[in-house]
Structure formats: C-alpha cells, structure tokens
Amino acid sequence: MIPLLLTLVHALTPAHAADCFYVSGVVAHTPDGPVADATVAWDGTRLLHVGPGAAPQGCQARAVPEGAHVTPGFVAMPTTIGVREISLEDGTHSNHWPGDQVAASVRVADGYNPYSSLVPITRLGGVTHSLVQPDGGLVAGQPAAVRLAGDTQAEVVVAGHRALWIAPGKLGSRPAGLAALRELFSGADLSGTTLGEHITSADRSVLSRARKERWTLYVPANRASDIEALLRFVDDVPMPLVIVGGAEAWMHAEGLARRGVAVVVDPLVYGPGGMDAIHGRKDNAAVLAEAGVDVILSSFESHNARALRFVAGNAVRGGMSHADAIKAITHTPGKVLGLKGQGSLSAGGSPTLAIWTDDPLDVTGRLHALWIDGRPIALESRQSRLVDAWRVLDGPVAPITTTHPR
Amino acid sequence: MATSPWPVMLLCGVSSLAMAVEDDWTRREAAGHISVEDATWPVAQEVWLTGATVMPVTREPIENGTIGIRDGRIVYVGTDAPPAGARVIDATGKYITPGLIDTHSHLGVYPSPNLHAHADGNEMVAPETPAAWAEHGVWPQDPGFDRAIAGGITTLQILPGSANVIGGRGVVLRPVAMRGSRAMRFPGAPDTVKMACGENPKRVYGQRGGPYTRMGNVAHLRAAYAEAKAAMEGGDGGGRKRKGASAEGRGSDDLGLQTLIGVLRGDILLQVHCYRADDMLGYMQVGEEYGFSIRSFHHAVEAYKIRDILADKQVSVSTWSDWWGFKAEAFDAVLPNAAMVADAGGRAIIHSDSAIGVQRLNQEAAKAWQDGIDAGFEHSASEALRWVTVNPAWALGIHEETGSLDVGLRGDIVVWSSHPLSTYAVADQVFIDGHRVHDAEHPVNRSDFLRGWEVRP
Numbered sequence: 011m012i013p014l015l016l017t018l019v020h021a022l023t024p025a026h027a028a029d030c031f032y033v034s035g036v037v038a039h040t041p042d043g044p045v046a047d048a049t050v051a052w053d054g055t056r057l058l059h060v061g062p063g064a065a066p067q068g069c070q071a072r073a074v075p076e077g078a079h080v081t082p083g084f085v086a087m088p089t090t091i092g093v094r095e096i097s098l099e100d101g102t103h104s105n106h107w108p109g110d111q112v113a114a115s116v117r118v119a120d121g122y123n124p125y126s127s128l129v130p131i132t133r134l135g136g137v138t139h140s141l142v143q144p145d146g147g148l149v150a151g152q153p154a155a156v157r158l159a160g161d162t163q164a165e166v167v168v169a170g171h172r173a174l175w176i177a178p179g180k181l182g183s184r185p186a187g188l189a190a191l192r193e194l195f196s197g198a199d200l201s202g203t204t205l206g207e208h209i210t211s212a213d214r215s216v217l218s219r220a221r222k223e224r225w226t227l228y229v230p231a232n233r234a235s236d237i238e239a240l241l242r243f244v245d246d247v248p249m250p251l252v253i254v255g256g257a258e259a260w261m262h263a264e265g266l267a268r269r270g271v272a273v274v275v276d277p278l279v280y281g282p283g284g285m286d287a288i289h290g291r292k293d294n295a296a297v298l299a300e301a302g303v304d305v306i307l308s309s310f311e312s313h314n315a316r317a318l319r320f321v322a323g324n325a326v327r328g329g330m331s332h333a334d335a336i337k338a339i340t341h342t343p344g345k346v347l348g349l350k351g352q353g354s355l356s357a358g359g360s361p362t363l364a365i366w367t368d369d370p371l372d373v374t375g376r377l378h379a380l381w382i383d384g385r386p387i388a389l390e391s392r393q394s395r396l397v398d399a400w401r402v403l404d405g406p407v408a409p410i411t412t413t414h415p416r
Numbered sequence: 417m418a419t420s421p422w423p424v425m426l427l428c429g430v431s432s433l434a435m436a437v438e439d440d441w442t443r444r445e446a447a448g449h450i451s452v453e454d455a456t457w458p459v460a461q462e463v464w465l466t467g468a469t470v471m472p473v474t475r476e477p478i479e480n481g482t483i484g485i486r487d488g489r490i491v492y493v494g495t496d497a498p499p500a501g502a503r504v505i506d507a508t509g510k511y512i513t514p515g516l517i518d519t520h521s522h523l524g525v526y527p528s529p530n531l532h533a534h535a536d537g538n539e540m541v542a543p544e545t546p547a548a549w550a551e552h553g554v555w556p557q558d559p560g561f562d563r564a565i566a567g568g569i570t571t572l573q574i575l576p577g578s579a580n581v582i583g584g585r586g587v588v589l590r591p592v593a594m595r596g597s598r599a600m601r602f603p604g605a606p607d608t609v610k611m612a613c614g615e616n617p618k619r620v621y622g623q624r625g626g627p628y629t630r631m632g633n634v635a636h637l638r639a640a641y642a643e644a645k646a647a648m649e650g651g652d653g654g655g656r657k658r659k660g661a662s663a664e665g666r667g668s669d670d671l672g673l674q675t676l677i678g679v680l681r682g683d684i685l686l687q688v689h690c691y692r693a694d695d696m697l698g699y700m701q702v703g704e705e706y707g708f709s710i711r712s713f714h715h716a717v718e719a720y721k722i723r724d725i726l727a728d729k730q731v732s733v734s735t736w737s738d739w740w741g742f743k744a745e746a747f748d749a750v751l752p753n754a755a756m757v758a759d760a761g762g763r764a765i766i767h768s769d770s771a772i773g774v775q776r777l778n779q780e781a782a783k784a785w786q787d788g789i790d791a792g793f794e795h796s797a798s799e800a801l802r803w804v805t806v807n808p809a810w811a812l813g814i815h816e817e818t819g820s821l822d823v824g825l826r827g828d829i830v831v832w833s834s835h836p837l838s839t840y841a842v843a844d845q846v847f848i849d850g851h852r853v854h855d856a857e858h859p860v861n862r863s864d865f866l867r868g869w870e871v872r873p
Contacts, residue, residue: 095741096741096742096743096744097743098615098742098743098744099744127741128741278772279772281528281529281560281771282528282529282559283528283529283530283771284528284529285529285531287529288529288869289869313739313740313741313742314739314740316738317783320779320839323839323840324776324779326839326840327839327840371839372838372839372840373779373782373785373837373838373839376786376790393749393750394750394791396748396750397720397751397756400720400721400750400756403723
C-alpha cells in the first residue's frame with residue numbers, strides 16, 4: 011500500500027529547472043482569449059512563451075494530438091477536497107465544527123490532507139487548485155487555498171490568501187446573522203451574550219485583523235434580497251466579498267460589478283432548487299459576465315470537482331462566451347485566491363498547464379498531459395488503478411495462490 | 417393511435433397477464449389502477465422530419481435521413497422523401513434520436529423547490545413498505561418535469577427513495593404534467609418495485625428496530641419474500657391457511673403482499689438500489705432462493721467487478737457517469753463502469769437520480785462513453801445512446817413501445833441542435849407520441865408553481 015501511495019503522490023520527479031519543453035500548433039487559452047496555432051513553452055519554473063511564433067532555442071518538443079488545446083490549470087471552489095474523504099462518514103471530516111458559531115481562528119489548512127484520494131482524481135479533470143471551505147456556524151473559519159500536488163500542508167497550502175467563511179443564516183436567521191457580524195467586526199465586547207460564549211481571544215484577534223487587513227469574506231447567498239443586504243453590509247464594513255451560490259445574482263449584476271464583488275455560480279442549477287432561487291435562470295453566468303462581474307463557475311461538488319470543465323461548457327450552452335467560461339474557471343478564481351502566476355496562460359506565469367486533445371469544455375476534449383508548477387503529473391488515480399485491477403475478468407478473480415517471489 | 421389508460425395489457429416479454437386476465441391478482445391490479453382523470457391523449461397530427469442525421473440506436477445512424485410519425489407511431493425511418501402534401505419539419509443539420517429515458521428519478525416525489533411539505537419519496541416508517549406507491553406521492557406541478565422534457569426526456573421512472581429494504585412501487589411516467597400523476601403513466605408500462613441494499617436501510621432503521629446491519633437487510637428481504645411466496649402458494653408456509661389468501665391461492669388482500677406476489681409472478685419489475693458488488697450478489701441470491709429476478713441494479717458503482725455475472729443473468733445496470741465518494745459504498749466507483757458493463761455484453765444504463773442530471777442525461781452518457789474510450793473500453797456512439805434509450809426502456813419493460821427509432825414504436829423523438837453526445841447539444845424539439853411537447857424557441861411552462869413570480873412588486 012505504501013509504495014502505491016508514494017507513486018501516486020510523488021507523481022513523477024520534478025522537472026529539472028533547466029529543462030524546457032514546448033508544444034506547438036495548439037489552441038492556447040490566454041487571458042485575452044484563444045490563440046490558434048500557438049506555441050507554448052515552459053521550464054520548471056515559468057512559462058517562457060505563449061502565442062504565435064517559435065519556442066526558445068534548446069527547448070524539447072512534446073508531441074500533442076492534432077487540434078490540441080492548452081489551458082491553465084482549473085481552479086475549483088469551494089470544495090471540501092482533502093478535508094472530507096467520504097461525505098456520510100463524519101470520522102473522515104476535518105472541516106466541520108458544528109456548534110461553534112464563531113470559529114474565526116480555526117484554519118481549514120490545519121486539517122488538510124494532501125494524500126486525500128480526491129486529489130489525484132480531481133486533477134484528472136485538469137483542476138490544479140482549490141479553495142477548501144470550513145463548515146460551521148456564523149463565522150465558520152478560515153478557508154484554505156491549496157495546490158492539488160505536493161506531499162505536505164506546508165508545500166500545498168497557498169500562503170497569503172487571508173479569508174473568512176461567513177454564513178449569516180447559520181445563526182438562526184439571516185438578519186440576526188448580519189447584525190451579529192456588524193457587532194463582531196466593530197470589535198464590540200460581546201462577553202455575557204449568547205454569542206460571546208463562542209468567542210475566544212484568538213477569534214477576537216483574528217476578526218480584528220481581518221477587518222483591518224481586509225480579508226476576503228466568502229458568504230453563501232442565493233436570493234437577490236440576501237445579496238442586496240450583503241452589498242449594504244460591505245458598504246458599511248468595507249471588505250472584499252465573494253458571493254457563493256448567487257442563483258439570483260443577475261438581478262444585482264450592476265451593483266456587484268460596481269463594488270468588485272465576485273460571484274461563484276453553478277450554471278446548471280436553475281429549477282428552482284429552493285425558494286431562494288425562484289428567479290434563477292440558465293444564463294445567469296452569462297448576464298453577470300456581460301455586466302463586468304467577476305464570475306467564477308463551480309459545480310459546488312468536491313468528489314466531482316473534476317467535472318468543472320463540463321460545468322463551464324454548460325455555461326457556454328447557457329449563453330456565456332467560451333472565453334468568459336474559461337476565464338471563470340482559471341483567471342478569475344486565481345485572482346480571487348491570490349494565486350500568483352496561476353490561472354492565466356501568459357509568459358512569465360507559473361508553468362501550470364493542461365494539454366487537451368480537443369475543446370476541454372466539451373466531452374470530446376480529453377486530458378492529454380498536466381503540469382503543475384513545472385512538474386509533470388501522472389494521469390493516474392485510485393480510480394484508474396481500480397480499473398486496471400479489474401480490467402480482465404477471466405475465471406476466479408482473486409488469485410488463490412501467490413506467485414510473488416519471496 | 418391515442419394512448420390508452422391502464423389496463424390495456426402489460427407489454428410482451430414481461431408479463432403473463434394476458435394469459436391470466438381473470439385471476440384475483442390481476443383483477444385487484446386493475447382496480448388499483450383506475451384513472452379518475454381521463455388519461456387519453458388526442459391523436460397527434462402526422463409529421464415528417466427531414467434532412468437530419470437520424471440515430472435509431474438499434475442500427476447505424478442515417479445521414480440526411482427522414483422519419484415519419486402517423487397516429488402517434490413511427491411509420492417510416494430511412495432516406496426517402498416524405499409523401500406529397502405531408503406536414504414536414506426541416507431538420508437539416510440536426511440530429512434525431514429516440515426520446516431519452518431515465519430509469520431513476522424522484523421528480524414529483526422530491527420536487528423542486530425543495531420543501532419539507534413536498535418530500536413524499538420515502539415512506540420511512542418501516543423497513544418494508546411494499547404497499548406504498550410512488551405515484552401517490554408525485555406532485556405533477558414539479559417544475560422539474562418541464563426541465564426534463566427540455567433535456568430530451570420523454571419517459572422516466574419515478575421511484576420511492578432507498579431508505580427501506582422494500583420501498584414500494586415505482587411508476588413509469590411521461591413527464592408531461594397532468595392534473596394527477598395517474599394520467600401521466602406510460603400507457604401499459606408494468607409497475608416496478610424499489611428495493612435497497614447496503615447502507616441506507618441500516619442507517620435509517622439501525623436505531624429503530626432494525627435492520628441494523630447488512631445481515632439484517634438480507635434477513636428482512638428473505639422474510640418478506642418467504643411470506644409472499646407462502647401467500648402466493650395459498651398458505652403461510654407453515655401448513656396453515658393464511659388469512660387473506662385467495663381461494664385460488666393466487667393472491668392476497670394484503671396490499672404489500674399483492675405487490676410482492678406481483679414481483680414473484682414477474683409482472684412487477686424489480687429495481688434495486690445497490691452499490692457494492694458483494695451486496696448485489698447477496699440480493700441476487702435471495703432472488704434465486706425465492707424465485708424473482710432483478711431487472712436493474714441502480715447506482716451499482718461496483719458493477720464492473722461483476723459485469724460478467726450481471727451480463728449472464730440479464731440484469732441491467734443503471735449507473736451514473738461519475739458520482740462517487742459520498743458514502744463508503746460509493747468509494748470504489750470508476751469512470752468507465754458503464755462502458756465495462758457494456759464491454760462484457762451487459763445492458764448499461766445511465767440514470768440521473770437528480771433533478772439537475774435529468775436535464776442533460778445525454779451529456780452524462782457522453783461522459784461515460786468518452787471515459788470508456790480513455791480506459792480502453794471503446795463503444796460506438798449508438799451504443800452510448802442505447803444507455804439512455806433502449807436499455808432503460810428494457811429495464812422498464814417498455815422496449816417494444818419506445819426507446820429506439822423502429823417502425824411501429826411510439827413517436828418519441830428528440831431533435832438535437834448538434835451531436836447529442838456533446839456538452840453543447842440542445843434539445844431543439846421533443847416529441848411524445850408524435851405531439852411536440854417542447855420547442856426550444858417557444859418554451860412552455862406547465863407548472864402552476866412557476867406562474868406569476870415575474871409580477872413586479
């Protein structure tokens with residue numbers, strides 16, 4: 011078991027910084043849109059060339075299928091990758107602390123497991139980074155931005171993303187939650203109140219720093235009126251806001267764009283799934299992008315975060331431009347997470363790239379190769395190993411005797 | 417031909433009903449299926465579609481093909497021009513497939529929006545509730561039905577949830593909202609029964625009298641069928657005459673037994689929620705012990721491990737393209753599951769089990785198809801389409817009525833904007849029994865729930 015895990019996690023040996031590679035004749039998905047017949051070159055530390063023209067001298071060509079596409083690694087957010095191995099098994103959860111209404115000092119990063127089976131599985135969808143969320147009360151804690159490659163927390167947790175996950179509804183009612191948040195961020199002394207029982211001195215210090223340093227607030231909200239109330243909240247308490255859900259966000263597109271509030275939406279969900287999403291529509295993401303809102307697309311799934319590219323494809327099906335949909339799973343979430351050099355395919359950026367046989371937003375596009383920060387990633391996972399183990403059924407499946415040399 | 421209310425006849429290959437119309441069991445079934453609302457649809461206007469790539473799924477696609485529907489049935493599939501004067505829809509550049517069929521839906525019984533008051537899918541009062549019928553919980557105003565049609569779904573099986581070892585009867589519906597669910601039934605489709613193995617029953621009943629373990633699940637299942645078998649044979653198995661058993665010894669007034677006897681007779685088709693290979697084999701053993709066969713395992717994420725046995729025993733596999741990990745018994749899922757089942761000669765089916773997935777079941781089939789190719793289990797596009805058409809039709813016992821574009825079958829078709837195994841394909845037009853029930857350019861809303869929300873404050 012141990013050798014297997016090591017093989018999976020260590021993927022392949024890191025590329026030598028001096029080695030440089032290139033692919034040519036590809037469609038390169040840059041921040042400015044797709045570039046046809048492009049060359050993309052990189053070494054172990056950065057992208058050297060993206061666009062028309064030849065690769066730098068001395069780089070090795072990597073063969074790609076005709077019609078290949080190259081994208082940055084995708085960013086899945088929010089997820090519980092690495093902190094929730096099996097949804098219905100509480101014992102496998104390390105991001106959940108029910109009952110603690112104010113857990114500002116709790117960092118999801120401390121519970122993150124880089125060896126989670128979800129990591130290699132998710133990578134096979136071209137996903138290279140994720141925002142891992144806490145799950146708790148009013149102030150659920152500090153989410154973690156992670157890279158989906160590497161052996162230790164120290165290696166994979168992206169430093170510098172300072173954020174809090176906030177859920178006003180968890181306090182019992184949404185207005186009560188917002189009222190409590192105003193108090194919390196104003197530094198009011200809540201000792202002696204019900205909420206005060208949850209606040210440690212560490213929480214108090216984090217809340218104060220968060221306010222002062224303007225940490226990003228992630229807040230789930232779908233209903234237009236809830237989004238409106240949150241916009242007023244950040245007018246009073248100026249902090250960067252990311253609306254998570256945003257089923258009816260299109261109704262406040264202008265206000266969101268003006269304040270630079272980002273919105274994470276699932277373009278597949280309009281149904282309505284709940285009473286807070288009655289006015290959801292399939293072109294929600296398209297309308298938001300059109301209005302200049304920072305749109306992030308998400309499946310809101312963790313085990314299936316790998317399907318992010320199909321979610322983006324469905325946003326296109328719902329009216330979003332292909333370039334905007336790519337941006338909404340690369341550049342925009344990369345910017346929100348503060349992933350330096352990630353999320354865009356441009357010279358000088360990090361060599362995190364996915365090479366596809368075809369359009370990655372369509373099912374016919376298949377992952378051909380994946381590099382994360384200059385390291386080639388083996389296209390394997392626990393699931394691909396299961397397929398290999400059961401590839402052939404001939405007679406009794408389990409060997410009765412072993413032929414393994416002793 | 418208009419669709420007809422129950423009971424006409426159960427479809428061939430499934431039922432002995434036609435030969436035994438007079439027995440007690442059959443008489444009680446007929447009484448239980450009376451429709452108060454008139455369930456008869458008007459006969460659709462004749463229509464021909466031309467110029468499309470027609471994908472019958474039972475044979476090779478036809479370029480620049482023509483399909484004709486008269487009296488609600490397919491009367492022509494080929495390359496000829498339509499008859500002079502016929503009503504023709506130009507489908508040049510489009511793709512035509514059979515209407516999609518979802519074997520696993522909870523539309524209506526867990527409708528959207530998600531409200532406690534509308535959660536009518538799990539009769540979680542006892543581990544066996546074979547007397548409960550899903551159709552009695554279906555809310556026809558669920559907006560999800562229209563969403564499903566817009567995704568090309570023309571038939572779906574609504575199932576009770578999987579809390580119970582025996583959850584009750586499922587029902588095969590057209591997703592076209594009528595005033596009551598009875599009038600939405602697929603004409604003549606056999607009833608089905610939902611059973612479940614594994615984690616769910618033991619989780620729900622572990623602290624409520626059991627079953628507490630997988631052992632208990634199987635013990636409950638055996639006890640239920642032992643009783644039903646005894647009732648069917650006219651006694652309780654202990655030599656005593658059973659209360660409720662009919663003089664002819666063919667049935668029982670007990671409604672739960674009525675259901676289980678239907679399963680033992682082969683008139684009611686078994687749909688079993690089961691994830692793990694060993695759990696599936698366990699329930700198949702009970703079937704061999706008491707004389708029932710399982711028509712389809714649902715979810716079945718480990719079907720690939722027993723695909724040879726499932727193919728040999730003619731058990732179809734209703735699964736997802738990629739769901740996994742939400743519970744321990746779903747931890748060994750693999751992407752090419754459906755493709756591996758098909759590779760072994762089994763009937764693979766892609767189901768949704770989701771109000772979201774049902775809106776794009778073609779994409780789910782496409783993913784499973786491509787994942788199979790990646791893993792070395794390659795199939796044709798027609799085979800992939802069979803996973804959401806003729807194979808689910810077989811699992812529901814309606815494959816001689818719908819599920820492929822063969823002459824004589826019902827006029828259930830979808831006109832796609834592009835190749836249906838693409839993320840971008842849109843169901844431009846959907847026909848059921850020759851009626852155009854969806855037109856992407858002129859969408860209709862049949863759900864009362866969605867009316868009026870656009871009224872400005």
